[in-house]
Amino acid sequence: MSDKTTRPVPIDVDPELACPIAPVVDIVFSRWTTPILWALNEFGRQRFVELERAITTITPKVLTQRLRQLERDGLVSRAYYPEVPPRVEYEITELGRSLAPLFASLAEWSVNLDKVEQARRDYDERVHGSRRGTPPSTQR
C-alpha cells in the first residue's frame, strides 16, 4: 500500500464542485432515463407505444415526462406525424449516442454483479438476526 497521502478534503467545496460527475449522473441516470436511452440506442427509433411496451413497468404519464426531459436535454429527438391515428417516433440524438461507450462500460462492469450479491449475502449473514431486527432482505 502506498501511503497515498489521504490529503484533507478541501473545505471550500460546494456540492457541485465536490463531485464533478454528479451533474452527468443527474442527466443520464435519473429515474427512468437509463432504460429509455438504452432502448432507443439499442433498437433505434421507436414509437411511444413501443417504448411503453419495452419498459413494461413504466406508466404512460411518466414515460411522457421522461421523454420530454430527455428531449429538452438534447439526448432524444421527437418526430410527430399528424396522421390518423397520430404517430410519434422517438430517436436518440447524436449527443445521446455519444453515451454509448458509457453504456458499454456499465455493461462490462455488470460482470461484478455476482460479487455484489455475494457481498450482500455475507453482510446479511454477518448482521445475522442480532439486535432487534431489520427483517432480512426485503430490499426494494
Added chain:
Amino acid sequence: MSDKTTRPVPIDVDPELACPIAPVVDIVFSRWTTPILWALNEFGRQRFVELERAITTITPKVLTQRLRQLERDGLVSRAYYPEVPPRVEYEITELGRSLAPLFASLAEWSVNLDKVEQARRDYDERVHGSRRGTPPSTQR
C-alpha cells in the same frame, strides 16, 4: 418499412432483461451514492464527519443509510475504532475501486454539459410562452 433493421422489440422482455445495465445503475448511481463513492475514491479513506462535510448537503441520517448500503454491496468498507471519542473510517474497496474507469468515462462525458445546457435553452425558447400555461407569478 424501414430498410434500417429497426427490428421489432422482443415482446418477452421483462424489466430487468430489457435493460441489462439497469441493475448496475441501481447499485452505483442510486440517490447519494455517486458523490460518496467519488469522494472515497478521490480522497481515500475518510471519517464519517469528513464525508459529511465533503457532501455538504447530505444529512447524517441519509449518509449513514447510503454508507450501509454501499458497505452491504461490498463497495465500501467500514472500520470502527472504539476510542473516545469514537472514530469510524470508511474506505472504498477493491470492488469499488473497479468503478474508477466508469467514473473517468463520466468525467469525460461532462464536456458535453454545455451542449445539454444549450439544448435546454433552445427547447425552452422554442416552447417559449406558447400555450396557456403557467401564468407568470400572477397567483399569490
Added chain:
DNA sequence: CAGCATCCTGCACGATACTG
C-alpha cells in the same frame, strides 16, 4: 464523534378519465 429513533413533509409516481 457516529450513530439510531421518531415524527413530519414533499413530490415522484400510480391510477383513472378524458381529448385531438
Added chain:
DNA sequence: CAGTATCGTGCAGGATGCTG
C-alpha cells in the same frame, strides 16, 4: 395512438432529540 389533467399515495429524505 399519444398524449394531457386531476386526484391520491408511499416513501425517500429533512428536522430534531437522545445514546455509547
